[in-house]
Amino acid sequence: MAINLHVSFIRFPVLFIMMFFFAQCSNREGAGKNRDITDAEISRNHHFDSLVTAAREQLSINPDEVRNIVEQAKGYFEPDDKVRRIQLYNLTGIAWFIQSAYEKALDNYTRGLALAFEISDNDRIASFYNNIGIINLHTGNYMDALEHFLKALEYYESLDEPFRNVNTLNNLGMLYSTIENYEMARVHLDKAWDGFLMKSDSIGMAAVYNNRGAMFLKKEQPDSAFYFLDKAIEMALINNNRFGLSGSYIEKAKVFCYSGEQKKALDYFRRSEQVSSEINYQEKLCEARIGIAQAYLEMNDVKQALSYASQGMDIAEMLDNKKLRKEIHQIYSAIYERIGDYKQSLYHKNLYVDLKEKIIDQSKLHQLYSLEIQELVHAKEIQQFEIQRQNLMLSRKNTTMIFITVAFLLVMGGLYLLYHNHRYRQLASHQKMILDLTEKKSRAAVEAEIQERSRIGRELHDGLGQMLSVARLNISVVQQKAALTPERRKELLESAILSVDKAFYELRDISRNLAPSVLMEKGLGNAIKELAEQVNKSGQLRVYIETFGLNGTIDNLIENTFYRAGQEILNNAIKHSHASEIFFQFVRNEAEITMIVEDNGKGFDLEKVLLLNGGGLRNIRSRVENLKGSMFVDTMLNRGTIITIVIPFKEK
Secondary structure, eight states: OOOOSTTTTTHHHHHHHHHHHHHHHHHHTTTTOOSOOOHHHHHHHHHHHHHHHHHHHHTTTOHHHHHHHHHHHGGGSOTTOHHHHHHHHHHHHHHHHHTTOHHHHHHHHHHHHHHHHHTTOHHHHHHHHHHHHHHHHHTTOHHHHHHHHHHHHHHHHHTTOTTTTHHHHHHHHHHHHHTTOHHHHHHHHHHHHHHHHHTTOHHHHHHHHHHHHHHHHHTTOHHHHHHHHHHHHHHHHHTTOHHHHHHHHHHHHHHHHHTTOHHHHHHHHHHHHHHHHHTTOHHHHHHHHHHHHHHHHHTTOHHHHHHHHHHHHHHHHHHTOHHHHHHHHHHHHHHHHHHTOHHHHHHHHHHHHHHHHHHHHHHHHHHHHHHHHHHHHHHHHHHHHHHHHHHHHHHHHHHHHHHHHHHHHHHHHHHHHHHHHHHHHHHHHHHHHHHHHHHHHHHHHHHHHHHHHHHHHHIIIIIIIHHHHHHHHHHHHHHHOTTOOHHHHHHHHHHHHHHHHHHHHHHHHHHHHHSOHHHHHHHHHHHHHHHHHHHHHHSSOEEEEEEESOOSOOOHHHHHHHHHHHHHHHHHIIIIIOOSEEEEEEEEOSSEEEEEEEEOSOOOOHHHHHHHTOHHHHHHHHHHHHTTOEEEEEEETTTEEEEEEEEEOOOO
């Protein structure tokens, strides 16, 4: 909320509002900057933000230090950075306000408001109007306070952001309560409550509870005051809002004082003292000790009253807070009058009156600042009228520009349609090429399958079939001719057994070629090495194998493709190239597997071979491309051959 009946009635809400605006400025400071910034600018911004955070932490402890930190912060931004200047004006204003130096606080708020008008920032304009209204409320300028709060609401409404005005509504509720217009106070506090509730802002809700309790104390309805203050305390405890708790404890103590229950009042003043001490909230700690001094004075314990008044004066002088010093001088006067020291009583009474007059005199300055603010508003209105005039002139030009733009768009639309049509034809042609290539690949795969089946059929018919036929013939002879000699019978049976054994070995070779079990048992690397050992035993060709990174599992289809390619290449090397040595190298990385094969044979004419009888190479290429791989053949007559196959790697 926003202001103070006696000492603490306003203080609790005021700091809540000001810190809310201050944090808002900090969060929005760089919101509109989209340009790239340098490392030096980042460093300056970091230092500035660190100093601002440090100043904020010192607000309730040492306002003088806040202004020292502000002076340091001025060295970390450019002079034309109006947003950061607004931040510092607001922060300095808060520091002066805490010390009840209202004329200096108002000076900083007015300067900040002028800058906010320059950058047309309605959010900050509204916030400064709100804070200036708080100062007027503190100094008793209720009409000016009302005017500034209403201006704040007007600018908040222009933002079209729901519930941005709840803090000002809360302050208006306190203003109306101060001038004893309790119906209007209730209306505005209810609106503030609804806004805080929709925002789920429990701190704001507690502030409204606190202010309702203070209002009912002014209406001399202590039961209702106790109800709302208990709600404020309960909510502050739930949220660990110790700033709010320290104020609510004081307000409840004042209700006990009104009810004549000084001991209970003393208890709640002490609670506020403890909480304020824990969070180092010096201003509220001073207010609590003033309240304790008043309670002891009412209980006729002059010694304790004088002790706590002195402790309060130490804090008030440290904060240089005129309003707190005024209250303590009033208590001193009452204490010394009670003990019969009328000279000291009169001395402090005069100091009390002097400080009161100084605080009242500050309100006279508000008329000058109000005139300055009115000039700012007038200048803003003139600026708006000038903008409207320029907009009217521009609207005439815009008609011509719209016609030209429409014509341009029609021309561009026609060009776009032509381009789109041309692009569509290109895409259609490209798609047709892809379909043709896919058809060729499919045809090559089918041809490879047919050739593979034909080869297997020939092997079964020419090899396995003949061996089984011989075995059957020998067994038939043994069965049909009972007169065979034992030696002849034995010879025929051994021949049949030998034929069956050969058929078994032939069947095993065919099976291994169809689905090499060694791949599943030992993996690609070991399977290729075993194949190389079989070829090396023949003595016709020497095979060398190198593998890098083939450990681990590999997709079955990739393994089978590399194995079949190796078989085909070895078969071609034995039958056609007349090579004496052939080198296999397998390399696996994170993305793919590469097989490089090089022999020292006589080489061949690649185009001629592919054209006439290159079925084997075509089959290999088709298998590889179906796996999104690639195959490269580097050969020429009398030079040898290098074949490279690359297939994207895929783990099981």
